[in-house]
Amino acid sequence: MDLERSPLAEPFPEMPPIAGVTVRVARARYKDWDRTDLTFVELDDGTAIAGVFTKNVCCSSEVEIGRENVRQGRARAIVVNAGNSNAFTGYRGREAVEQVSEQVAAQLACPKSEVFVSSTGVIGVPLPKDRARAGVEAALNASPCGWREATDTIGTTDTFAKAAHAAAMLGETRVEICGIIKGSGMIAPDMATMLGYIFTDARIAPSLLQEMLDRANAQTFSCITVDGDTSTSDTVLLAATGRAENPMIETWDDAGADALYAAIADVCRRLAHLVVRDGEGAQKFIEIAVAGATSDESARRIGLAIANSPLVKTAIAGEDANWGRVVMAVGKAGEPADRDRLSIGFGGVWAARQGQPVADYDEGPVAEHLKGRDIRVDVELGMGDGRATVWTCDLTHGYIAINADYRS
Amino acid sequence: MDLERSPLAEPFPEMPPIAGVTVRVARARYKDWDRTDLTFVELDDGTAIAGVFTKNVCCSSEVEIGRENVRQGRARAIVVNAGNSNAFTGYRGREAVEQVSEQVAAQLACPKSEVFVSSTGVIGVPLPKDRARAGVEAALNASPCGWREATDTIGTTDTFAKAAHAAAMLGETRVEICGIIKGSGMIAPDMATMLGYIFTDARIAPSLLQEMLDRANAQTFSCITVDGDTSTSDTVLLAATGRAENPMIETWDDAGADALYAAIADVCRRLAHLVVRDGEGAQKFIEIAVAGATSDESARRIGLAIANSPLVKTAIAGEDANWGRVVMAVGKAGEPADRDRLSIGFGGVWAARQGQPVADYDEGPVAEHLKGRDIRVDVELGMGDGRATVWTCDLTHGYIAINADYRS
Structure with missing residues (x-):
């Protein structure tokens, strides 16, 4: 199976020799x-x-x-x-x-x-x-x-x-x-x-x-x-x-x-x-920044729960600012969180604050952001000072094609 | 979006009224x-x-x-x-x-x-x-x-x-x-x-x-x-x-x-x-029976780690008896397991025993089993008496289509 070069690929950098x-x-x-x-x-x-x-x-x-x-x-x-x-x-x-x-x-x-x-x-x-x-x-x-x-x-x-x-x-x-x-x-x-x-x-x-x-x-x-x-x-x-x-x-x-x-x-x-x-089938690189957790480790676990959620990953593949799926993933992480203190943003714009949709939420810039290759998701838990950033890619037909359609 | 009736659907049963x-x-x-x-x-x-x-x-x-x-x-x-x-x-x-x-x-x-x-x-x-x-x-x-x-x-x-x-x-x-x-x-x-x-x-x-x-x-x-x-x-x-x-x-x-x-x-x-x-995009119903765990709860967690592994789910979608992916999922569950005591089977046939491929493994009946709608995976851990059965479906293009291609 010949795989196409990832659309998120970067050029090979200049690399000096290392003595020894x-x-x-x-x-x-x-x-x-x-x-x-x-x-x-x-x-x-x-x-x-x-x-x-x-x-x-x-x-x-x-x-x-x-x-x-x-x-x-x-x-x-x-x-x-x-x-x-x-x-x-x-x-x-x-x-x-x-x-x-x-x-x-x-x-x-x-x-x-x-x-x-x-x-x-x-x-x-x-x-x-x-x-x-x-x-x-x-x-x-x-x-x-x-x-x-x-x-x-x-x-x-x-x-x-x-x-x-x-x-x-x-x-x-x-x-x-x-x-x-x-x-x-x-x-x-x-x-x-x-x-x-x-x-x-x-x-x-x-x-x-x-x-x-x-x-x-x-x-x-x-x-x-x-x-x-x-x-x-x-x-x-x-x-x-x-x-x-x-x-x-x-x-x-x-x-x-x-x-x-x-x-x-x-x-x-x-x-x-x-x-x-180079994630299989990746079309978008996703950075998820979690702040306000009870500890850095708690923030990391919440970030990974979001990053591993098939529903979040498919939503981003579909360029859909589905903050409800992010809330769901936060809630299932098994870490301290409070629905009514939770804020979710995409590309620097808050879509939901304190567990409710933002009243004057302007979807325009968010929709534009989600069309890009590099996606930023912000999560503010409002519980403490813990923070972490995790990275993942979207979940696309390419992933299924590579892992299911291809037979050994 | 009109969804097609699941190929795994069952007819509506006879249901009597309940007094009260x-x-x-x-x-x-x-x-x-x-x-x-x-x-x-x-x-x-x-x-x-x-x-x-x-x-x-x-x-x-x-x-x-x-x-x-x-x-x-x-x-x-x-x-x-x-x-x-x-x-x-x-x-x-x-x-x-x-x-x-x-x-x-x-x-x-x-x-x-x-x-x-x-x-x-x-x-x-x-x-x-x-x-x-x-x-x-x-x-x-x-x-x-x-x-x-x-x-x-x-x-x-x-x-x-x-x-x-x-x-x-x-x-x-x-x-x-x-x-x-x-x-x-x-x-x-x-x-x-x-x-x-x-x-x-x-x-x-x-x-x-x-x-x-x-x-x-x-x-x-x-x-x-x-x-x-x-x-x-x-x-x-x-x-x-x-x-x-x-x-x-x-x-x-x-x-x-x-x-x-x-x-x-x-x-x-x-x-x-x-x-x-009726799982989104499901083409196969998968029963995963885990035995030999240190406790029933440990068996359940291992079963769910397998059932939630995108790589296991796509392998079964591709009708691929990829027991290595099952071993991987067991290993990442965070529960007691020993690679060299682990056995994995599909449809009642062991593919790997004690952490190694079965010497005279006949892939024929397994390949036939995986072409069906109802798939059985057996995992024997060899650690204790804990057992659990979990159920899931495969991960297909249908899941991506429903969750990424469809926009709200």
Whole structure:
């Protein structure tokens, strides 16, 4: 099935190399296709690593092992397989991951816990060990490539290549942050896997790097949804090579910590938005800002209840300012809310205030706003100071076409 | 928008009258239409009432008042307005409900707390008091009608009339249970309101009647979902007139209690199934049986996570035995599960056992099963004795057409 490029796609950005990061790609032929499908990222000795992983309890072996390995805080390599997710493959799947780790560890003379493996694609079929072995071998011997090739190689059903770059000044030292990501929802028989890899040349302690990723994740990747379904393989890794040689950052109080975090969070947010912009069948990018909740977490949950409501998503697809559906979604979120204090707006115009339609509501500008590609929904709960912003896309015939009409 | 009759529709059943229940309908003209839209049910003095209501915290005034009134356990009348849900209308909406209650209470010389009002239809517009007053007046003067007329009158976007009947023997006394229901999802700008009314001539104490409805509800109406969205007006009322004159049933240990409960639960289950069968765009009725969970409630939550997964629903729409999507939905439910103990089947054939594809899996009978209208999904968690069955429909282009393409 050939998917059309998302109408919400963005061009591939300028992405500088990151000192201490070498990327190579190879053809493992995990599927019967003529494209690179194995990405091998070599990281300089001493690179700090942080990771966040799917909360789906039926996660893949890659996620189980990666979650374990990330605790020791160092990485020498990342291998990404595209075309086979190796999920629901029992002990044979686990063996395949171990084989890849051992092969790379032997080559780099590092502990195998410093090799991180991700896989995305067909489920229920163990990653073929022979193809993985030959693919890794080919990658080890390949010439280094650029970010664009790597992004294309980790992709599966993506309709455009997704990457983001930011820089930060840590005192007098400039550091770079480059991130690539894949994910667009799920297509039979693949999983909706979101795999993201972010690299920086900043020097930072692994424990603080993990705190930064956790904090950024909470406001970015954890605030997006396409259809509310969660892949069993979702992974975001953040690697810091230290090659910029800034003074070591160990705590939030150290000079440069805030600037580095801001740039990392910026890259995470832009990558997260790109995934939504490639949501299956997406025609509109929707930002939902919730304020006045009893806490930030409550605001996030309410935002996601709205973002996951098929009735809200179809209303926006139909360019219908249906604030009643937003009220319904707020009410079903299971969070504190009061119908009679609730206000709902579209594109900066309040349609309902304090649980009632606005008396002199002018639908003109709202109707115009809803015809656009970028939609803004405001929700004011009037309960407290909690706030959150979440992002999603609309639910269209395209989603059904991709997920129901297409057969594996 | 004219909706086609659901391909999953069932014929209207034979429904006997219930002694002590008199039904009348009238034209209140809540919308610019030529149909009856106000249903007035008069109940004999001493009728016991029980009710369950939406958990949506942004509920309508009708729900707030009904939830309060049901505590005193007696009802003399039920009024159902179709065409205007009176939701999100603030104090003016509440005043309209009070007016209807007072008008009926004055006529029947009963406390207004014994009059129950429901409304379904357009949101954000207060129920017009003048039309409500004239409609109630017309209903009071109308000739009694049958169940079919009442069912048609409470309906809004339903594509077929939904009712169920059962009888029970309480010792030597035969009692009848008749239920009618409306609901099919939601259509802009209406809410997905499910309104159900069940009547019996059995004699039973209100407190036990409420326990029976709570118990039946937990296994029927609380186990169905069309799109996971919850109306702000959902209501099921159960009225028992006592005219069968069976020996009073006051506790679960009293003779006839079990038989009566079984018949009530049977009617609830059949009504619940009919709502799913009229799910927006539904082409297939899906039963999901979850066993081996750590508790029944955990099984129900897992079942609903599967039933609400757009990826599972679209896979079944596409007649694709995509067990990986079912595993994914189990994993995201937030309930105890273990990928490597999980088994998934379709139509009685296991596709995956203990987290891996079945070695000699024969897709033939499964593919045949998925071509049918009634789909069965089995999930065995291998964790404990908890079990639940939930029901849903598939997610099709029809759902998008109804909810996005149609504009209010």
